[in-house]
Amino acid sequence: MSKQYYTTIGLEIHAELNTNSKMFCGCKNDPDEIKPNVNICPVCMAHPGTLPVINKKAVESVIKVGLALGANIADFTEFDRKNYFYPDIPKAYQISQYKYPIVKGGSLKGVDITRVHLEEDTATSKHDRGDYSLVDFNRAGVPLMELVTEPVIHSAKEAGDFGRELQILLRYLGVSEANMEKGQMRVELNISISEDPKVFGTKVEVKNINSFRAMERAALYETKRMTELLEEGRGDEIVQETRGWDENKQSTFSQRSKENANDYRYFPDPDLPKLFLNKIFDIEKMRSELPELPETRRNRYRNNYGIKDEDIESYILDEKLGTWFEEVANILKNKDLIKTASNYITSDYLGLKKINSEVQLPHVKNFAELINMVSEDKVSSRGAKDILAFIVLKDESPLKIATEKGLIQNHDEGALKEIVQKVIDANPAVVETYKGGKENAIMSLVGQVMKESKGSANPQMVQKLLKELLK
Numbered sequence: 001m002s003k004q005y006y007t008t009i010g011l012e013i014h015a016e017l018n019t020n021s022k023m024f025c026g027c028k029n030d031p032d033e034i035k036p037n038v039n040i041c042p043v044c045m046a047h048p049g050t051l052p053v054i055n056k057k058a059v060e061s062v063i064k065v066g067l068a069l070g071a072n073i074a075d076f077t078e079f080d081r082k083n084y085f086y087p088d089i090p091k092a093y094q095i096s097q098y099k100y101p102i103v104k105g106g107s108l109k110g111v112d113i114t115r116v117h118l119e120e121d122t123a124t125s126k127h128d129r130g131d132y133s134l135v136d137f138n139r140a141g142v143p144l145m146e147l148v149t150e151p152v153i154h155s156a157k158e159a160g161d162f163g164r165e166l167q168i169l170l171r172y173l174g175v176s177e178a179n180m181e182k183g184q185m186r187v188e189l190n191i192s193i194s195e196d197p198k199v200f201g202t203k204v205e206v207k208n209i210n211s212f213r214a215m216e217r218a219a220l221y222e223t224k225r226m227t228e229l230l231e232e233g234r235g236d237e238i239v240q241e242t243r244g245w246d247e248n249k250q251s252t253f254s255q256r257s258k259e260n261a262n263d264y265r266y267f268p269d270p271d272l273p274k275l276f277l278n279k280i281f282d283i284e285k286m287r288s289e290l291p292e293l294p295e296t297r298r299n300r301y302r303n304n305y306g307i308k309d310e311d312i313e314s315y316i317l318d319e320k321l322g323t324w325f326e327e328v329a330n331i332l333k334n335k336d337l338i339k340t341a342s343n344y345i346t347s348d349y350l351g352l353k354k355i356n357s358e359v360q361l362p363h364v365k366n367f368a369e370l371i372n373m374v375s376e377d378k379v380s381s382r383g384a385k386d387i388l389a390f391i392v393l394k395d396e397s398p399l400k401i402a403t404e405k406g407l408i409q410n411h412d413e414g415a416l417k418e419i420v421q422k423v424i425d426a427n428p429a430v431v432e433t434y435k436g437g438k439e440n441a442i443m444s445l446v447g448q449v450m451k452e453s454k455g456s457a458n459p460q461m462v463q464k465l466l467k468e469l470l471k
Contacts (some may be wrong), residue, residue, distance in 0.1 A: 024052030045143035071106025
């Protein structure tokens, strides 16, 4: 019988900060630059005799993150040299933080944070040239925030949820685009398993992760790999090491033995001043100026509008869409109308947006007018969808479009009766099925009438007339 094993996960997440210049020099911080080695200078190239200068905006950004996490902001902080040699580190050391990070503690999605500190990014190595590699130093020296969680995550899903929530938070704070495809956000996974939930197993670090989904898959793979080794009595093969994630093979592979902090020989950088943050920044003022955070916004949408959680997530992920929805809700006021509006936004508008990039949000008054027309039975649901497809491309009055396109719902019983009879006469087989006891067959006839009336017929009235005429 298999034993039960407990998974423990800790995350290290790096995010490039979107300051105008690099961390310790005036070079442009431009993640979209495609020409290699243009945003460089003697400072970020580590030429002899150059001195770094701290980017105040980058420090401010990390403080904002700490405040949003409910963490402790250090009074005293300093930068350290993390010594190691690699081609993408021009100085043969990286300026980072060790003993005195800017942020300690805090939590997000129920996950406790160990620390958040600031460092400089490395250059980018290009290994696609066959027997040699090239280095692009545009990224060298870009401000990089590193967040480390406590080892309190116990499932792949929980790890993925945390990463996604942090990405949203960084965007709300305006400190990072956190685009994983561009390398602006990078995740490293520390994972172990053991039979005792109170005892950690041997920790393995997984790198080369380029999406939250890949992180979840890597966690599942490592859990399975280590479990199988333990089950087979080969637990000694689980060693503290760094492994890479192979997206194509959907598996991890060994890269190198894991370094410890003393391998890096940290010591305070003698070229940079010590920082006393309370003297430099008004921390309480910064706290009061934080924007509405994602979880606060979720709760407000839930309480004020009573909409579905899936709809709420659409508005949280797209802040512009969420603000527009609120403007619509302020016009409609009625909760039932707001729920109807939200259904049209998240199902129909986002569906149109997915297939046509030219689709734009219509004016809030026009969209609210469309929802009111639906609630007043002036247009059918099908007609409303057709009108929406017009106003997202050409922002006009829905009433005007409905009138021009003949989509105003027809409540004229006499006129509808003629169309209903015509459909009955044209579909004898369906009529026979309905009369034979299969009442659902009537919906096929309703659809035919709606098509014949170009969506202008009132579906409830159509159903009523069909039942009367088919007695």
